[in-house]
Amino acid sequence: MDTTIEVAGLRKRFGQSLAVDGLSFTARPGQVTGFVGPNGAGKSTTMRMLLGLDSPDEGRALIGGRAYRDLRTPLFEVGALLDAAAVHPHRKGRDHLLWLAHSHGLPTRRVDEILELVGLSGAGRRRAGGYSLGMRQRLGIAVAMLGDPPVLLFDEPVNGLDPEGVRWIRGLLRAMAADGRTVLVSSHLMSELEDSADHLVVVGRGRLISDTSVAALLERASDGRVAVRTTARTQAIAALSGAGGEVAATGPDALTVSGLPSERVVALLTSYGVPFSEVSAHRATLEEAYMELTRDAEEFRAVAADGGFAPHPGED
Amino acid sequence: MAATDARTLRALGGPAARDRARSAAEAGRPARERLPYMVHAEWTKLRTLPTTWLILAAAVLLTTAIGAAATSGLDPGHCRGTEPCAEDIVKQSLTGVLVGQVVVAILAIHAVCGEYATGTIRTTLTAMPDRVRVLVAKAVVVGGLTAAAGAAGVGAALGTARFVLLSQGFDHAHGYAALTLADGATARAAVGSVLNLVLVGWLTLGLAWLVRDSAGAIGSVLGLLYLSPVLASLANDPTWQHRLRKYGPGPAGLSVQNTLRLDRLDIGPWPGLGVLAAYTGAALLVGGLALCRRDA
Numbered sequence: 001m002d003t004t005i006e007v008a009g010l011r012k013r014f015g016q017s018l019a020v021d022g023l024s025f026t027a028r029p030g031q032v033t034g035f036v037g038p039n040g041a042g043k044s045t046t047m048r049m050l051l052g053l054d055s056p057d058e059g060r061a062l063i064g065g066r067a068y069r070d071l072r073t074p075l076f077e078v079g080a081l082l083d084a085a086a087v088h089p090h091r092k093g094r095d096h097l098l099w100l101a102h103s104h105g106l107p108t109r110r111v112d113e114i115l116e117l118v119g120l121s122g123a124g125r126r127r128a129g130g131y132s133l134g135m136r137q138r139l140g141i142a143v144a145m146l147g148d149p150p151v152l153l154f155d156e157p158v159n160g161l162d163p164e165g166v167r168w169i170r171g172l173l174r175a176m177a178a179d180g181r182t183v184l185v186s187s188h189l190m191s192e193l194e195d196s197a198d199h200l201v202v203v204g205r206g207r208l209i210s211d212t213s214v215a216a217l218l219e220r221a222s223d224g225r226v227a228v229r230t231t232a233r234t235q236a237i238a239a240l241s242g243a244g245g246e247v248a249a250t251g252p253d254a255l256t257v258s259g260l261p262s263e264r265v266v267a268l269l270t271s272y273g274v275p276f277s278e279v280s281a282h283r284a285t286l287e288e289a290y291m292e293l294t295r296d297a298e299e300f301r302a303v304a305a306d307g308g309f310a311p312h313p314g315e316d
Numbered sequence: 317m318a319a320t321d322a323r324t325l326r327a328l329g330g331p332a333a334r335d336r337a338r339s340a341a342e343a344g345r346p347a348r349e350r351l352p353y354m355v356h357a358e359w360t361k362l363r364t365l366p367t368t369w370l371i372l373a374a375a376v377l378l379t380t381a382i383g384a385a386a387t388s389g390l391d392p393g394h395c396r397g398t399e400p401c402a403e404d405i406v407k408q409s410l411t412g413v414l415v416g417q418v419v420v421a422i423l424a425i426h427a428v429c430g431e432y433a434t435g436t437i438r439t440t441l442t443a444m445p446d447r448v449r450v451l452v453a454k455a456v457v458v459g460g461l462t463a464a465a466g467a468a469g470v471g472a473a474l475g476t477a478r479f480v481l482l483s484q485g486f487d488h489a490h491g492y493a494a495l496t497l498a499d500g501a502t503a504r505a506a507v508g509s510v511l512n513l514v515l516v517g518w519l520t521l522g523l524a525w526l527v528r529d530s531a532g533a534i535g536s537v538l539g540l541l542y543l544s545p546v547l548a549s550l551a552n553d554p555t556w557q558h559r560l561r562k563y564g565p566g567p568a569g570l571s572v573q574n575t576l577r578l579d580r581l582d583i584g585p586w587p588g589l590g591v592l593a594a595y596t597g598a599a600l601l602v603g604g605l606a607l608c609r610r611d612a
Contacts, residue, residue, distance in 0.1 A: 051442050072350065082438055082442070086436055095364035099358075102356040
């Protein structure tokens, strides 16, 4: 069964503002696809269209080639966490899962199984109104995983979680992808996806900014730069810039060089007799890469603002 | 993290469990068999909210108590009606339905607007994307609960009133028979009252899907049910008084409670219920269209 998420030419307007503006991307099985962008970038709206809650004005939002509204047993095909706070406060957590289980003819046993999995066995018999934000997130994850679906959509799953909860979600995302499932997870913070995403779809103001693998993105941000660790910084700068390298000091004993391959850096330092303890390919962090991308997005944003677009309200 | 992975996969049971879960619920089950699951889900949803039971208890108690109060003020010697002097004791006993239908409307609003207020509607439509079936499933559950509470309330009201009326002197000596469902007209008034409650529940469901918000929904249903009798009492023109009582959903629906002087009614018992049913059908149609067309 095909479990690819396909968004093509998706467009959605709310009144005056374009929430999603011709967005296209694909999320494949066996990968965690991060869906990143600032607040109001159209991530939640896109997720709602994927789930058939909102209808697109234009374009397609398909899961396994099918529109969500055509799914007969959606909980077995797609698990979704949209808004963890969207639980009736007077209903017990376990009962919330129970009605969902009944909607697909699942046995009560499955509800208790999933409660244990998300660590809510004890709290299941308490009313959801008394849950902490973290407990609500766990209940939302339980809803998504109830039918053991091969496709998972999580909208800001780590919002408001404590470090232990964040670690738990990351482990879960990795495990789900390793199990061959398609995992699409949105976040407004790139750092939240560090170590968990394989692929990144970056959006801004409803438009696609970048659709690439994490590895390719990091490589681009690293841009062939070489990191040098040396106690003789001044001599090293002189030697390397003399050979045409562009050198930047990044610490009291650290430099980054661009324009020279690492072999050439080693040869230069050796021939000039400059002591060094390390020469390595510079590894950009995801955050650096994101900053680079959003710097472009800022420019785009300024252009868009000149073009008369109003900011899109009310989305987190 | 390795421990989390292992635990996660063990709990999920891996692909085998997934296939089991899916084959259990999906394999060989045609789409049309999904509706019973959805009704089950809607039933679980309503029964797990304590408010549901409070509303149902209020519907039964108010229908009974108001019937008892209405009959306790009657006196077989001082007829309020015109000649031939006779009280419609069945209709008086069922006065509580007038208030019971407001409580039933609150139940319907609780079932629909509560979902919009808490955001549960998105979970509902994600689990059950066929919106027409969601509407049907909710109507089945709300209708069933209303019928049960209505039958209990109407039964209790007649039982209490029978006792009250006998102690007030409404006996053979004054030309009255004790209330009994064995009497055809009484049975029709009782069954009709329950149907009236179910129709009001569905009418409110339709409006609730349309309006989404509790205050707006209760306002529109109260306006729809009680505005026409108020306007009728204000109208000077007898033709308009008659029309408002004949075609207003509130008074038309309750016409089914009459057991005396049927020829003088603005609209007959069953045609009256038919008028209410027409309003209900229209409300469900409009509410259903709104549900299907709008973003959730």
